[in-house]
Amino acid sequence: MAALYAVRHVLTRTDSFLLKPKYCQKIYLLNSSCKLTLGQIACKKKKIDSHSDAPFKNEKAGESPDEDISPDLISAVKDVANSMPGDKVTVQSDLLQKLLAHKKVIKKQKQYPTEDIPQSPNMQEMFSGMKLYREVDEKKQDILTKQKERNRIQALMHQQNLDGKLFSGPSLGIFTKKPVEISKSDEEPSLWDKVDEELLNSLKLPLPSNHFEELINLTNEGKYWTFPIDNEAGWEEEKKIGFHEHVFLEHLIVDFPKKGPIRHFMELVITGLSNNPHLTVQQKKEHVDWFRDYFEKKKELIDEALNR
Incomplete structure (x- = not known):
């Protein structure tokens, strides 16, 4: 700042008739640049003063509790x-x-x-006991793969034990007048068999890919919507x-x-x-x-x- 004021003072006090024309042109350009620099400084100072005089505003001021009333x-x-x-x-x-x-x-x-x-009783009955479909993790996928391999091996072993005779097994009773009685075992499945069956069903049941599959699963579980549809259910x-x-x-x-x-x-x-x-x-x-x-x-x- 002091240097700019000194240069401007020298330029204003110098007699132009003592200088050559080319030097006069350079001095004129330098003088105009000094005026521009001083004008920019004064403008910035005015902006700073205006910001410093502005009142302080608290941005985090809480809202008045009476605004909602x-x-x-x-x-x-x-x-x-x-x-x-x-x-x-x-x-x-x-x-x-x-x-x-x-x-x-x-x-x-x-x-x-x-x-x-x-909620109405129908809604509670519909959503009670609803199953949550989860993605099959690696452990369950491994169990399912091993079960498939066992079934395939058992099928191959059963084919090897066949003797090739057409009439060696019991008749199905399709072409005979008297139906053949097929013996049925009255024994109930054990608890472990039921657990294994539920596990296999859960592994085979994937996530529904669309809304229609979800409705099919809900129908199989006995979950039905009441008809006609009431949009004011629960009221x-x-x-x-x-x-x-x-x-x-x-x-x-x-x-x-x-x-x-x-x-x-x-x-x-x-x-x-x-x-x-x-x-x-x-x-x-x-x-x-x-x-x-x-x-x-x-x-x-x-x-x-x-x-x-």
Whole structure:
């Protein structure tokens, strides 16, 4: 910086008539480059000053817990807290916490609407005992390969023991009038035979490659869909409740004060519940009952405030 200012000072103080024309041209170019460099430095300094004067913003600032609640409801909560004697901050905090918890329940049931509703018996019977198809690992593949080799060796040994006579074995009874009775063993298979059979069946059963094979396996296992298909399966209890019970909830706040901030607050709560399709009627009643119990506990304080 000091060198640039010195060169510029010399250039401005030099008399042009003492210099030759070619030197005058070089000095003019050097002077213009110095002006450009000084202009860039001044511009950068101005940007740095503007950034340093900007207020500090906290990027990790948490969101306000009251953002999910409407301003009208927040003002109603403040009016209720101001109308009650005692610790107003505690009353306001309790009401806001209940409303925020209610918002979380609504979001959860909006994402997973049938999580808390019990499934119908048909659905439980269909999914109970469903097998999980796993890929055949190397050990099971080795067992299956050895079993195939044993079967092939036994078949070769059986072919070598044949004597070549056509009528040496028992007749099948196809061309005779009297059927030949084939002896059947009444002995039940042992436990080890059953285990081996299940193991072989599990090894032979691959993963279904498409949806049709999956349906075939479910049919073999006795898992059937109920027809006609009902898209509202699992909502049997909710079907018994009428639509008016979800919307008209004014009868739930009859025992609340007829006027005042508490009445205004409960009217806002009832309006929000009637417009909410993600809650059952029982959940809406429980939500109103919580506020009723809360205000009943503080009834003496409310009466004192009203008498004043």
